[in-house]
Amino acid sequence: MDLTALVDFVTVARHGGFGRAARGSGRPKATLSRRVAELEASLGIRLFERGSRMLKLTEEGRALQERAGALLIELDETAAAIASGGDKPRGRLRISAPLLFSQTAMGKLAAGFSLKYPEVRLEVTTEDRPVDMVEEGYDLVIRVNPDPDESLVGRAFLRDRLVVVAAPHLACDSGAAVPVVIRGTLDQTRSWTINTPTGQISLQINSVLSLSSMTMVRDAVRMGVGAARLPLSLVSHDLAEGRLVRWGDVEGPETVLWALYPSRRLLSARVSAFLDYLKQAFPLGTADELAAYVAE
Known part of the structure; x- marks a missing residue:
């Protein structure tokens, strides 16, 4: 797959049209159109539905944008980190957390993390359902007693009952x-x-x-x-x-909170920083420790 064509496709998808993408990126409209057409031909699928006045992503185009967009952002951030000579956490960090943990502890955790790492743009959403991390663009999810998933790895950081x-x-x-x-x-x-x-x-x-x-x-x-x-x-x-x-x-098993992330991707500096921050907040990982943290 042509990486340049993929970048051009994501640019057009984000801007919602070839004209706006050309003005926003400074690349010729004709070049963007040709690159996207070449990408569609190489994949054998249509990425956009083209109308006289509108351009709309197909279902396949939307899926490609979500996955490719996240990967391109990570590539840019990795290149920036290498160029700056370090791995300082920066960029967007999207986290999904369950309702109760969000209500009791996540606000304080998020605020403390943002103060410590001001170059990270932290976004936290509350979801009790098992989100699809890749499809929905999450970097890390917090889940209670999650089912085994070969595509995810992580660590238990709190135990309750x-x-x-x-x-x-x-x-x-x-x-x-x-x-x-x-x-x-x-x-x-x-x-x-x-x-x-x-x-x-x-x-x-x-x-x-x-x-x-x-x-x-x-x-x-x-x-x-x-x-x-x-x-x-x-x-x-x-x-x-x-x-x-x-x-x-x-009667029954204890409640265990896990921080999970995709195993197929390298662990970014911002995800590593948040995992370390969780460990610092809950070094023992006990119910009494969580209660004390919330009450402070």
């Missing part, structure tokens, strides 16, 4: 159904298995309220509506100050 908590006036009685607040859609679950200091019990439950985020569930539990299963890091201060009491731990 779910605990059952309630306001002090509610009783943990395994013989009677207790009101509970859940995250998500109300279901037909009738019991929770929890581990207590005296052993494992099956708690009979009655789902009385359904909310879409963990912070909303915690706030409802503080009001005494019912018990809930919540991350220890989110309620540790409420437990310490007596606003909530801990009935036990939810």
Whole structure:
């Protein structure tokens, strides 16, 4: 594939037309048109739908722009780093993070990172869904207990666990159904298995309220509506100050937060810097450490 033709295609796609691309890049319109036509011919696909007054990317053209555009940016940044004689973090860094971690810690993390690395343009979006890093142009994603993916590598940086908590006036009685607040859609679950200091019990439950985020569930539990299963890091201060009491731990694996990035690409200086910053923020990676970080 002709790299020059690829650069010209990305230029035209970003400007939305040959005329605007020619004015923006200083390259002749005829040259841009010819290069794009040659690229289409070599690939055997149409990259643009050409109308009398408009130029629109095809589905294949959009996919090529997303992937090639990110790679060309990385090439430019690598060349700039080499030319400057160092690997100082700079350029755009796009991160996807889950809702709860974004609400509690990501704002502080992002601000601190930006102050330390002012030449990095940090963009953080909140997504609980498993985003496609390459297709959507992310440099790094933070995920909770991610499924194995051969195209991604990363490191675990935080560990948490779910605990059952309630306001002090509610009783943990395994013989009677207790009101509970859940995250998500109300279901037909009738019991929770929890581990207590005296052993494992099956708690009979009655789902009385359904909310879409963990912070909303915690706030409802503080009001005494019912018990809930919540991350220890989110309620540790409420437990310490007596606003909530801990009935036990939810049976099952612990919650692990991972920072993931594509394994096929070289790790950029900005991604390495952010991974190091996470390690500095959470050197032990415990739930109590996350709670303390949020409370500071």
